[in-house]
Amino acid sequence: MAQYSRISGSVGLITLSNPPVNALSAAVRQGIVDTVEKALGDPQVKSVVICGQDGIFCGGADIKEFGKNMSGPPLIPMIHTIECATKPMVAAIEGSALGGGLELALGCHYRIAHSKARLGLPEVTLGLLPAAGGSQRLPRLIGVPAALDLITTGRHVTAAEALQLGIVDQVTDHATVDAAVKFALSVAGKPLDTRRISTYPCPHVSDVDALCENVMQKVRKSAHGAIAPIACVQAVRAAATLPYTQGMEREKELMATLYTSGQARALQYSFFAQRAVSKWRIPSGARWDTSTPRPLHKVAVIGLGTMGRGITVALAQAGLPVITVETHEKQLMEAKRAVSDMLNRGAKRRGVAPPLDKISYSCNLQDLADVDLVIEAVFEDMTLKKKVFRQLSAVCKPGTLLCTNTSGLDVDQLASQSRNPELVVGMHFFAPAHVMKLLEVVYGPQSSPQAVATAMQLGKKMGKVSVAVGNCRGFVGNRMLKLYTEQASFLLEEGATPDLVDQAIEEFGFPMGVFKVSDLSGLDVGWRIRKEEKLAGLSVASGQSTRIREGRRYSPLADLLCEQGRFGQKTGRGWYQYDKPGGRVARSDPWLHHFLEEYRAQHGLVARHIDHQEVLERCLYAMINEGFRILEDGIAAGPEDIDVIYVFGYGWPRHRGGPMFYSGMVGLEKVLERLEHYYQAHPDVPHLQPCRLLRRLVARGSPPVHKWREVIKNLHSQL
Numbered sequence: 001m002a003q004y005s006r007i008s009g010s011v012g013l014i015t016l017s018n019p020p021v022n023a024l025s026a027a028v029r030q031g032i033v034d035t036v037e038k039a040l041g042d043p044q045v046k047s048v049v050i051c052g053q054d055g056i057f058c059g060g061a062d063i064k065e066f067g068k069n070m071s072g073p074p075l076i077p078m079i080h081t082i083e084c085a086t087k088p089m090v091a092a093i094e095g096s097a098l099g100g101g102l103e104l105a106l107g108c109h110y111r112i113a114h115s116k117a118r119l120g121l122p123e124v125t126l127g128l129l130p131a132a133g134g135s136q137r138l139p140r141l142i143g144v145p146a147a148l149d150l151i152t153t154g155r156h157v158t159a160a161e162a163l164q165l166g167i168v169d170q171v172t173d174h175a176t177v178d179a180a181v182k183f184a185l186s187v188a189g190k191p192l193d194t195r196r197i198s199t200y201p202c203p204h205v206s207d208v209d210a211l212c213e214n215v216m217q218k219v220r221k222s223a224h225g226a227i228a229p230i231a232c233v234q235a236v237r238a239a240a241t242l243p244y245t246q247g248m249e250r251e252k253e254l255m256a257t258l259y260t261s262g263q264a265r266a267l268q269y270s271f272f273a274q275r276a277v278s279k280w281r282i283p284s285g286a287r288w289d290t291s292t293p294r295p296l297h298k299v300a301v302i303g304l305g306t307m308g309r310g311i312t313v314a315l316a317q318a319g320l321p322v323i324t325v326e327t328h329e330k331q332l333m334e335a336k337r338a339v340s341d342m343l344n345r346g347a348k349r350r351g352v353a354p355p356l357d358k359i360s361y362s363c364n365l366q367d368l369a370d371v372d373l374v375i376e377a378v379f380e381d382m383t384l385k386k387k388v389f390r391q392l393s394a395v396c397k398p399g400t401l402l403c404t405n406t407s408g409l410d411v412d413q414l415a416s417q418s419r420n421p422e423l424v425v426g427m428h429f430f431a432p433a434h435v436m437k438l439l440e441v442v443y444g445p446q447s448s449p450q451a452v453a454t455a456m457q458l459g460k461k462m463g464k465v466s467v468a469v470g471n472c473r474g475f476v477g478n479r480m481l482k483l484y485t486e487q488a489s490f491l492l493e494e495g496a497t498p499d500l501v502d503q504a505i506e507e508f509g510f511p512m513g514v515f516k517v518s519d520l521s522g523l524d525v526g527w528r529i530r531k532e533e534k535l536a537g538l539s540v541a542s543g544q545s546t547r548i549r550e551g552r553r554y555s556p557l558a559d560l561l562c563e564q565g566r567f568g569q570k571t572g573r574g575w576y577q578y579d580k581p582g583g584r585v586a587r588s589d590p591w592l593h594h595f596l597e598e599y600r601a602q603h604g605l606v607a608r609h610i611d612h613q614e615v616l617e618r619c620l621y622a623m624i625n626e627g628f629r630i631l632e633d634g635i636a637a638g639p640e641d642i643d644v645i646y647v648f649g650y651g652w653p654r655h656r657g658g659p660m661f662y663s664g665m666v667g668l669e670k671v672l673e674r675l676e677h678y679y680q681a682h683p684d685v686p687h688l689q690p691c692r693l694l695r696r697l698v699a700r701g702s703p704p705v706h707k708w709r710e711v712i713k714n715l716h717s718q719l
């Protein structure tokens with residue numbers, strides 16, 4: 001797992017070999033120990049180059065080994081031996097040097113990187129810290145402020161930035177190993193005392209305590225309860241204040257707490273879940289590795305409201321020529337200005353030229369005759385969307401893929417409007433579409449493998465995490481969200497306040513509570529949909545109780561607020577009050593509390609004490625139960641799909657893995673027991689009734705989440 005050869009007469013070349021990313025598995029570590037010993041013991045070898053096979057230096061520790069019994073040589077002494085070597089050790093960095101890979105390179109005396117290489121210590125994203133000396137060597141090499149930035153965020157830096165920071169000694173545009181060998185020849189025999197990073201004093205910072213405290217506060221605010229970023233700050237502080245050996249002890253202590261934490265498990269699960277969803281397969285049998293996407297030369301977006309604009313920006317930034325269509329010239333020009341502004345701002349941030357020339361603007365649908373794919377982003381109205389699909393079907397060339405950006409309407413109904421329903425899929429983007437990472441690709445029973453593959457690949461090209469899901473009301477994300485928001489409203493009826501509910505949810509780790517999100521997105525959006533569904537407004541059947549719809553409990557609270565013109569931030573009033581329409585800072589609203597009291601009195605409801613635990617159980621378990629139903633229905637292929645959707649699209653705290661993973665952490669028996677309890681207390685809320693899959697999993701001894709697919713398969717085969 002590490003190959004050894006001697007080249008140019010006196011350079012020992014060690015090549016890490018563990019495709020695809022040369023992760024430091026037990027075998028690779030053993031290989032490094034053996035080959036380093038060989039190189040150091042060979043009198044003909046005067047210097048050594050360490051590189052990785054297939055254009056990648058090393059992706060770090062083998063994450064698959066985490067949580068298993070440790071075998072093979074540990075990293076710390078291995079890197080220490082390299083640093084102590086009396087022959088110059090040179091790291092030749094191509095592709096990536098991440099985590100343990102960069103720590104290995106920091107143990108070397110010199111680092112030469114290819115200009116396209118990326119370097120970083122992303123352990124924090126896996127719930128860990130760079131515990132193979134990285135937290136102690138990096139601050140000594142580049143200073144405490146820069147090390148704090150890299151280690152607490154886990155961000156990857158380019159070779160150019162790495163050179164500027166002093167992480168690498170040389171950057172090359174040519175063959176990296178050749179450059180490193182040449183360099184190794186030039187430094188053979190030179191003293192190494194000044195090249196051992198662990199012996200460096202940490203560069204002085206005037207008030208290290210204040211600096212660390214400042215970063216700690218920032219990290220606490222953005223971490224939403226994640227513990228690894230905090231441990232990272234503590235480890236770097238140790239580097240700044242303690243001698244190296246004591247700093248290493250502190251690094252070890254901090255790592256011991258993180259390594260066994262549920263958060264590390266959740267984040268590592270999330271890492272693999274994100275990759276698993278790209279290997280999609282759908283009930284028709286089509287799958288990622290046997291379906292060929294269609295090449296896209298030109299794409300179109302119809303409808304330039306908020307969503308259409310964001311999608312256009314994301315497409316242009318991905319380098320795709322886009323033609324956009326709006327009905328009226330005035331709206332088209334307004335949208336053009338907004339899109340250009342967004343592109344200019346994005347380009348300025350990234351230091352590149354804005355891709356303005358990728359976009360053309362039109363008011364004529366006929367201009368779409370030659371596009372390969374259209375994303376329809378018109379108003380969320382089935383009649384309008386159907387009309388657009390009929391028109392597109394008539395205008396576009398044969399083979400054009402028609403995609404709808406609906407957030408929950410029936411994709412099959414839209415497909416039925418097209419001459420080629422097999423070429424229709426949903427592409428559900430999340431607002432703002434040029435920022436949010438999630439894309440739900442919604443397939444119907446007729447969607448061709450090529451249509452799904454093309455939408456999935458387009459999502460990837462746009463930098464999205466794409467998840468293939470089946471067609472149902474709300475798809476995966478919004479279908480589950482409905483249960484969560486519904487429980488939140490019921491809790492208000494029973495005695496809670498928006499402030500209490502949001503506080504519980506934010507303490508759990510969501511960046512924003514359910515009511516703050518509702519104020520931000522606008523209460524009128526849901527109100528319009530509920531009116532269309534005849535759940536709210538004048539079309540509610542007369543004689544219908546205010547709090548019952550279709551025989552189930554219904555909370556009209558949001559409708560009542562809308563009737564008062566309280567649409568959220570945009571009107572300056574919603575579940576909270578704001579200093580002005582468009583204001584962003586939510587303040588508790590005495591009017592709302594009084595309104596809730598009156599509402600309860602009017603409906604004979606007696607307010608009771610509700611604690612954070614109940615808020616979480618009611619809101620989250622109702623949503624999780626629906627997640628199990630979604631798996632039962634085959635709408636999502638596995639729990640990973642649901643979890644990725646929630647982490648990337650709905651602010652679910654990543655260090656809690658996702659709703660399905662979280663249910664496993666809580667214990668499926670407990671989730672089942674609490675749902676049974678709440679269903680008994682609220683028999684008029686059928687969604688609280690534990691679903692079959694949850695019961696089946698508990699009956700099977702609550703297997704870990706990676707085993708659920710087997711149980712789901714068995715359940716499906718019995719249906």
Ligand SMILES: C/C=C(\C)C(=O)SCCNC(=O)CCNC(=O)[C@H](O)C(C)(C)COP(=O)(O)OP(=O)(O)OC[C@H]1O[C@@H](n2cnc3c(N)ncnc32)[C@H](O)[C@@H]1OP(=O)(O)O
Nearest residue numbers: 021023059060061062063064096098099100122123131275
């Ligand atoms: C203590 C802790 C220490 C010392 C650590 O080092 S923790 C690990 C730190 N390293 C990382 O966090 C890097 C993780 N990997 C990546 O960021 C990326 O994979 C990459 C930038 C290295 C390559 O990206 P890309 O080309 O897009 O490829 P994929 O991400 O799709 O990965 C390809 C497959 O490799 C598997 N993989 C990647 N890294 C690791 C790893 N460190 N250990 C084990 N396996 C890894 C990944 O899961 C993909 O597998 P498949 O899906 O193809 O089965």
